[in-house]
Amino acid sequence: MQDANKGQAQRLDGRKLSIGIVQARFNEDITNALAIACKTELIALGVPADRIEHVTVPGALEVPIALQALAKRGRYDALIALGCIIRGETYHFELVANESGAAVTRVSLDARLPIANAILTTENLAQAKARQTEKGRDAAQVAVEMANLLTHIV
Template structure:
């Protein structure tokens, strides 16, 4: 355990070997979402999360994430959840509605249930921005889920 000025500090723990992780992925913008998922599952495996302790659920789009994440969180079967998807700006205000409501819903799920949810839903202006970020964001979401699950267990 680390310390700063002799104050106890928890170090990040990325050991996922004892964790159960649920993934909710949008089918809208499927190529981008598949890239996010590949990076996410690779990172989960790298950190020891067993495939038999992982479940992937797909939903039509980003606005459907919160209700499924909530159901999974309340099931007691998961230590952490990951939301994966892509909302790419179009010509209408719909982008703002989807992005804002999805993010608020995901945040509400983790605050209401105490189960951490790593938000790996990209919100970008272009498809190019999304494809260039999908590998990094998918892996970051996996690592966030592992770290937060372990931190909550330590607390």
């Protein structure tokens, strides 16, 4: 039996992968920073720049349908969801956070395709800014690692 948990370098080798990114434009300063960090990390992990597709949508609730459309193409080894939801004074935060998160998970399971969910849910802008670069990089690493893992166990 092969060990599906190979060494760190192999798990994070993106040279043979194609990755799709869906970015929400709402809170665009934050989501742009997420996207830059994510794409920079994907390239650092070896994913060829011409095998990274990046699309944008209005907000976090629109991310899942774009992910679903990309998944149906069958061209990607993993997808990445980028967005930023900042708590306001109404229940809308909970609605958007819960529904977008659940829908991203549903698309991943239905498509049998890993999706790194980096839709930030924060209390305020300062928290979002503090997380934007790290979470963008994390999303890239999760996408590459999960794509490689599924290659070995499916």
